Amino acid sequence: MTNPLPTRLADGVMAVNTRGLRKRFGAVEALNELSLQVPEGAVYLLIGPNGAGKSTALRLLLDLVRADAGSASVFGLDVVADGPAVRANVGYVPEHHDWGYGWMRVHQLLAHHAQYFSTWDQAYASRLAERFDVDPNRKVGDLSKGQSRRVHLVMALAHRPPLLLLDEPIDGLDPITRDETLGVLAEHMTDSPTTMLISTHHVDEIETMVDHVGAMRDGTLRAQLPLDELRGGLHRYRADVPDGWSGVPSLNGSVLRRSQGPREVQWTVWGDERAVAEQLTGAGATVREVSPVSLHDATLALLNPKVEAA
Amino acid sequence: MTTIALHQAPDWKGVLRQQIRTTGAAIRIPAVVVGSVVLLFCVLSVVSAARTTAVRSIHYGYSFNPGILAPVFLLGLLMAAAVWQREEPSRRGYHLAMPVPAAQHTGLRVLVGWGWLMVGIAVLWVCIGLTNAAISGIVGGAPPFARPLSRWFWFEPFASATMTYLLVSIAMIAAERPLGWLVGIPAGLVVLLQIPVMMQADGTVRILQWLSNSPFSFGTPFWPVFQHVAGSGRYMIVDWQRSLLATGIWTAIGIAGVWLAAHKHPRGAK
Numbered sequence: 001m002t003n004p005l006p007t008r009l010a011d012g013v014m015a016v017n018t019r020g021l022r023k024r025f026g027a028v029e030a031l032n033e034l035s036l037q038v039p040e041g042a043v044y045l046l047i048g049p050n051g052a053g054k055s056t057a058l059r060l061l062l063d064l065v066r067a068d069a070g071s072a073s074v075f076g077l078d079v080v081a082d083g084p085a086v087r088a089n090v091g092y093v094p095e096h097h098d099w100g101y102g103w104m105r106v107h108q109l110l111a112h113h114a115q116y117f118s119t120w121d122q123a124y125a126s127r128l129a130e131r132f133d134v135d136p137n138r139k140v141g142d143l144s145k146g147q148s149r150r151v152h153l154v155m156a157l158a159h160r161p162p163l164l165l166l167d168e169p170i171d172g173l174d175p176i177t178r179d180e181t182l183g184v185l186a187e188h189m190t191d192s193p194t195t196m197l198i199s200t201h202h203v204d205e206i207e208t209m210v211d212h213v214g215a216m217r218d219g220t221l222r223a224q225l226p227l228d229e230l231r232g233g234l235h236r237y238r239a240d241v242p243d244g245w246s247g248v249p250s251l252n253g254s255v256l257r258r259s260q261g262p263r264e265v266q267w268t269v270w271g272d273e274r275a276v277a278e279q280l281t282g283a284g285a286t287v288r289e290v291s292p293v294s295l296h297d298a299t300l301a302l303l304n305p306k307v308e309a310a
Numbered sequence: 311m312t313t314i315a316l317h318q319a320p321d322w323k324g325v326l327r328q329q330i331r332t333t334g335a336a337i338r339i340p341a342v343v344v345g346s347v348v349l350l351f352c353v354l355s356v357v358s359a360a361r362t363t364a365v366r367s368i369h370y371g372y373s374f375n376p377g378i379l380a381p382v383f384l385l386g387l388l389m390a391a392a393v394w395q396r397e398e399p400s401r402r403g404y405h406l407a408m409p410v411p412a413a414q415h416t417g418l419r420v421l422v423g424w425g426w427l428m429v430g431i432a433v434l435w436v437c438i439g440l441t442n443a444a445i446s447g448i449v450g451g452a453p454p455f456a457r458p459l460s461r462w463f464w465f466e467p468f469a470s471a472t473m474t475y476l477l478v479s480i481a482m483i484a485a486e487r488p489l490g491w492l493v494g495i496p497a498g499l500v501v502l503l504q505i506p507v508m509m510q511a512d513g514t515v516r517i518l519q520w521l522s523n524s525p526f527s528f529g530t531p532f533w534p535v536f537q538h539v540a541g542s543g544r545y546m547i548v549d550w551q552r553s554l555l556a557t558g559i560w561t562a563i564g565i566a567g568v569w570l571a572a573h574k575h576p577r578g579a580k
Contacts, residue, residue: 013313040313040314062407063406063412064403064406064407066575075312075314076312077316083411084319084409084411085316085318085409087319088316088318088320089317092407094403094407096403099401099403099404100396100397100401100402100403100404100405101396101397101405102397102401103336103395103396104335108335112328112332115320115325116320116324116325116408116409117317117320117409118317118318118320119317141396159317161317162316162317193314
């Protein structure tokens with residue numbers, strides 16, 4: 001199966017723009033011709049299984065990792081040549097919480113961080129620390145994964161950066177804190193003009209915030225499109241089929257997922273809803289239901305290992 | 311092109327001020343421990359001087375004699391370890407994600423740590439000087455402590471601590487397991503140098519002997535040959551020019567190593 005979904009967005013002003021990024025760690029190809037486009041003001045969800053290259057892509061935007069080939073820019077600034085200027089405009093929550101300065105107390109780390117960002121809003125930082133229930137006297141190296149996430153969120157948000165790079169920001173948080181965090185992020189988006197590039201496996205919980213989706217697998221971008229376009233073009237079809245039914249060859253390129261019972265088949269298909277239904281009917285199937293897919297189901301379909309990159 | 315107003319990266323003065331504060335906080339505990347030990351020695355020597363008649367034999371131990379160089383050499387090691395504590399290259403993401411050029415940021419931190427080290431050694435000298443002055447007061451008469459004949463003597467502890475600090479800093483910045491390198495390289499060299507001796511390769515042995523006495527020997531700047539000037543209570547460094555040259559060579563190696571380590575892109579940083 002070849003991936004039928006788009007991997008290029010329409011031209012516009014991009015907060016993040018990467019072109020043909022390649023990165024290899026030894027024998028592992030972490031990124032393969034990655035061309036991300038995150039429009040300014042977007043909440044862009046980057047999905048992919050573990051090891052897909054999502055974290056590498058985010059770290060590359062901060063020049064924590066250098067690409068073997070290709071280029072990347074943030075607000076038009078080259079991430080290598082203009083690294084400091086890029087980082088001054090980015091709030092980053094790393095995937096790994098063991099991130100240095102472990103000997104410091106949390107309040108020391110926040111004070112230290114504030115000195116590097118001229119736009120640091122101390123009142124906002126205090127409010128965030130209170131909402132996230134951050135203990136200022138804990139040693140950074142002794143924080144749990146969840147506690148560390150919360151401290152990093154305070155550091156990422158309090159200087160109100162134009163771009164947020166959030167790598168699994170709600171991973172390791174309990175459900176209540178997860179909910180609180182998403183609420184804070186939603187409020188932040190309202191208060192501050194921000195572009196958000198977020199990588200998470202908790203797609204259900206983030207769905208209401210997202211307006212663009214990128215799907216990665218094996219370092220390759222499988223899909224990149226606005227969420228509305230994804231919802232408009234990706235549907236699940238449930239149909240009864242006669243015995244010995246041979247399928248719909250013309251749909252082969254558009255089917256992302258398929259499950260089959262004795263007499264019933266379900267497809268997740270990319271394409272015009274009416275045209276797909278007509279093709280199914282024309283091939284002898286009786287279409288019982290056509291439904292939009294949730295972001296969770298779309299993720300499963302987009303990351304189907306049987307679908308090859310375009 | 312973007313239409314939003316981008317934030318500015320911080321200016322260097324602000325970063326320097328913050329690094330002085332941060333590095334000061336990082337070394338606070340080791341500094342308190344070392345300071346307490348020094349203070350204890352100073353107090354004990356004064357107390358001993360007050361209690362014993364054999365004052366001279368005691369207070370010579372705390373005067374400006376060559377023996378003082380050993381702990382100073384260790385201070386450089388401790389300082390480099392404290393500045394980069396719990397921050398191996400794979401755990402240095404935070405430092406590198408700051409909005410300043412990564413190599414310069416690393417270099418600045420090394421520089422600030424060195425500044426604190428020099429302050430620490432200066433304080434150490436002041437403590438020893440005050441202790442000697444106190445002992446002189448107790449004993450009465452002219453200060454009996456040993457005084458250096460060469461000004462180089464005053465410079466030597468700062469120089470040897472600087473060299474240690476720079477060389478250990480290279481391992482701390484570049485290596486995931488710095489202790490392994492710090493122990494492994496000298497141990498490996500010792501073993502390697504035994505091979506020509508065991509093989510009775512006289513020519514090679516002679517070259518190694520020449521090297522070990524040359525300014526290129528690692529030991530030359532750390533352990534200069536001192537000579538006690540009989541009857542004067544003074545020490546002098548024999549062939550101080552050689553020590554100075556060796557210090558220059560190894561300091562240059564240390565600076566070059568730190569520069570290279572700081573510019574090595576930490577591909578494994580998380």
